[in-house]
Amino acid sequence: MSQAFRQHLEKLITLTDVEFDYVWSKFSTKKLKKHQFLVQEGSEVLHDYWVAKGLLKAYHTNEEGKIHILQFAMEDWWISDYQSLVYRCAATINIDCIEDCELLVISAENRELLCNELKGMANFFRKKSHAGYVALQQRILFLLNKNPQERYNRFLELNPKLLQRLPKTLLAAYIGVSRETLSRLSHP
Amino acid sequence: MSQAFRQHLEKLITLTDVEFDYVWSKFSTKKLKKHQFLVQEGSEVLHDYWVAKGLLKAYHTNEEGKIHILQFAMEDWWISDYQSLVYRCAATINIDCIEDCELLVISAENRELLCNELKGMANFFRKKSHAGYVALQQRILFLLNKNPQERYNRFLELNPKLLQRLPKTLLAAYIGVSRETLSRLSHP
Numbered sequence: 477m478s479q480a481f482r483q484h485l486e487k488l489i490t491l492t493d494v495e496f497d498y499v500w501s502k503f504s505t506k507k508l509k510k511h512q513f514l515v516q517e518g519s520e521v522l523h524d525y526w527v528a529k530g531l532l533k534a535y536h537t538n539e540e541g542k543i544h545i546l547q548f549a550m551e552d553w554w555i556s557d558y559q560s561l562v563y564r565c566a567a568t569i570n571i572d573c574i575e576d577c578e579l580l581v582i583s584a585e586n587r588e589l590l591c592n593e594l595k596g597m598a599n600f601f602r603k604k605s606h607a608g609y610v611a612l613q614q615r616i617l618f619l620l621n622k623n624p625q626e627r628y629n630r631f632l633e634l635n636p637k638l639l640q641r642l643p644k645t646l647l648a649a650y651i652g653v654s655r656e657t658l659s660r661l662s663h664p
Numbered sequence: 665m666s667q668a669f670r671q672h673l674e675k676l677i678t679l680t681d682v683e684f685d686y687v688w689s690k691f692s693t694k695k696l697k698k699h700q701f702l703v704q705e706g707s708e709v710l711h712d713y714w715v716a717k718g719l720l721k722a723y724h725t726n727e728e729g730k731i732h733i734l735q736f737a738m739e740d741w742w743i744s745d746y747q748s749l750v751y752r753c754a755a756t757i758n759i760d761c762i763e764d765c766e767l768l769v770i771s772a773e774n775r776e777l778l779c780n781e782l783k784g785m786a787n788f789f790r791k792k793s794h795a796g797y798v799a800l801q802q803r804i805l806f807l808l809n810k811n812p813q814e815r816y817n818r819f820l821e822l823n824p825k826l827l828q829r830l831p832k833t834l835l836a837a838y839i840g841v842s843r844e845t846l847s848r849l850s851h852p
Binding site for chain 1: 730
């Protein structure tokens with residue numbers, strides 16, 4: 477798993493062997509089964525997670541029990557409740573496993589430590605956040621401006637590999653339509 | 665303006681006088697009048713901007729000429745077309761001035777240079793991006809899950825100072841409702 481993770485980091489930065497070994501020493505691993513929770517609403521969130529294998533969803537459940545998907549995360553993606561992690565407040569979302577998962581785990585403290593000790597890691601997380609920010613801006617414009625068919629097409633375009641792994645109910649919850657509406661949308 | 669900017673940076677990081685002077689040397693200033701454009705759709709975006717004075721909006725105009733607001737930016741906020749800046753593609757949004765503006769300007773190259781030379785600056789932009797990411801996630805959950813009244817209340821809660829400075833039409837375009845719907849919403 478360490479080689480895959482190093483390749484992931486080195487898409488954006490370069491690290492010496494010594495630096496990578498130090499980075500790697502701050503991570504541990506975690507395995508979860510399908511349906512297990514990684515984060516539960518109301519709990520304290522102390523870690524950030526990188527997906528080595530599997531698929532998860534981060535979502536909010538409203539008063540009527542309807543779920544809204546904030547993000548999916550598959551191999552090579554990061555996931556956590558970042559609001560809780562950054563502002564040290566209780567989790568406002570749930571994260572659970574759509575498939576069995578293998579994760580790398582780093583505490584918020586160790587992530588800050590790495591960013592303060594290694595400029596490369598500060599720049600890695602800066603670039604990741606920045607790309608995430610841009611992706612969310614695009615999602616907002618699509619939510620404000622596009623109809624369900626267009627949002628569905630966009631999802632397929634951006635996440636072709638994810639589609640086969642996702643139950644249709646979850647895809648509907650991400651796009652913001654009912655399961656019935658989703659089934660009326662056509663493949664582009 | 666340099667003191668206000670230093671205070672802004674030092675909310676998140678500390679810099680020596682020498683480091684701050686170096687950072688400051690990479691910025692220039694720009695003044696724009698109300699209604700002037702900072703970024704126009706289709707153009708190349710080469711700079712990031714910090715608002716020293718004034719108020720701007722970043723927005724997308726759809727085929728029917730309806731506008732959707734991506735963000736406002738007043739004193740102490742950063743604004744640009746980050747998608748265009750990060751991926752070197754043509755701007756997909758417009759940014760113009762709601763009030764006369766004074767801005768600090770840094771090129772994308774110089775921002776990268778500062779982040780590669782000064783760990784503090786890499787961490788400053790990392791933390792800014794991260795906070796921005798969290799704010800956008802919250803906005804997505806509100807768009808998916810909340811009605812216009814709740815979205816209006818939330819905007820007032822987060823941006824009490826901005827409200828008096830914003831034409832109602834623009835507030836409606838941010839919340840994602842018509843001007844008529846907005847006028848039916850009550851003050852909480």
